[in-house]
Amino acid sequence: MNFKNSGLNIDEGFRRRVPSKGQIIVIVFLTAAGLSIFYGFSTLSFHYSSTNKFCSSQCHEMVEPYQQYLKSSHYDSSRGVVADCADCHLPPGEVNKWYAKVRQGVKDTIMHLLLKSEDMNHQRWKMLAVKNIRSESCERCHKNLFPSELHRGGLLAHKAFKRGEVKSCLNCHVNLVHVTRES
Numbered sequence: 746m747n748f749k750n751s752g753l754n755i756d757e758g759f760r761r762r763v764p765s766k767g768q769i770i771v772i773v774f775l776t777a778a779g780l781s782i783f784y785g786f787s788t789l790s791f792h793y794s795s796t797n798k799f800c801s802s803q804c805h806e807m808v809e810p811y812q813q814y815l816k817s818s819h820y821d822s823s824r825g826v827v828a829d830c831a832d833c834h835l836p837p838g839e840v841n842k843w844y845a846k847v848r849q850g851v852k853d854t855i856m857h858l859l860l861k862s863e864d865m866n867h868q869r870w871k872m873l874a875v876k877n878i879r880s881e882s883c884e885r886c887h888k889n890l891f892p893s894e895l896h897r898g899g900l901l902a903h904k905a906f907k908r909g910e911v912k913s914c915l916n917c918h919v920n921l922v923h924v925t926r927e928s
């Protein structure tokens with residue numbers, strides 16, 4: 746078919762579809778605005794859903810871990826220094842944090858929807874948590890593994906950790922937070 750002779754002017758049509766400078770500016774502006782809003786919302790929801798309040802109040806699975814946490818040395822500490830859920834349960838570094846959060850968030854949501862109360866297995870979840878929690882998260886606060894007050898046993902153990910002979914803080918510091926304590 747010969748377009749030239751069909752009364753349809755293809756060139757003309759194309760030219761009309763090429764956006765003008767003004768339109769480009771508007772498109773760029775809207776895209777930037779859209780992205781900022783998206784970023785704003787996702788950052789907000791990221792932060793909100795990382796707060797202790799969210800982590801502990803949205804799901805019944807978290808009631809017991811939360812109660813235990815309130816009595817642990819990482820909340821009820823002698824100097825009042827508090828570690829939030831996300832300080833331990835998410836790795837350091839923005840990218841890693843996002844990745845872990847999305848991955849764990851999706852898993853937790855699916856679990857939450859499928860889970861019946863009788864399926865709650867804190868013991869199993871502890872083992873999963875131990876696998877997921879990274880020593881780097883602990884080291885963000887525990888920067889000095891050789892404080893002068895540390896006993897010889899701790900000194901030797903931490904040296905072994907530094908040499909890479911023991912992989913994770915949690916190999917030794919088990920039942921750190923979520924154990925039921927007498928009040």
Ligand code: HEC
Nearest residue numbers: 818822823824826827828829832833878882883886914918
């Ligand atoms: C936000 C900072 C922070 C993070 C993250 C953190 N801790 Fe702590 N940790 C503290 C503080 C502060 C204390 C001291 C509490 C006190 O006053 O007794 C403490 C105490 C401890 C103790 C001694 C008390 C006890 O309960 O045995 C151990 C062991 C410990 N942390 C290990 C860890 C490990 C392992 C991780 C990672 C899973 C971790 N911490 C993550 C701040 C942190």
Ligand code: HEC
Nearest residue numbers: 880883884887896898899902903905906911913914916917
């Ligand atoms: C090989 C085992 C082992 C590893 C791995 C290990 N620790 Fe320890 N840690 C110990 C021992 C043993 C002590 C001494 C406990 C004591 O004196 O009651 C100790 C003591 C501590 C204390 C002081 C506890 C207190 O009550 O004063 C903190 C805090 C601590 N470790 C944090 C960590 C962190 C954070 C990591 C990972 C970066 C880690 N440890 C890795 C064995 C280990």
Ligand code: HEC
Nearest residue numbers: 800810819828829830833867870871874919920921922923
């Ligand atoms: C100091 C680090 C730390 C903090 C803070 C912390 N956790 Fe944990 N969490 C752990 C560790 C370590 C485990 C593995 C079990 C253990 O050693 O206690 C765990 C295990 C868990 C588990 C699986 C075990 C179970 O009982 O179901 C859940 C759920 C959990 N944490 C939720 C939370 C919530 C919610 C918060 C905040 C209210 C929180 N954690 C704060 C370190 C932490």
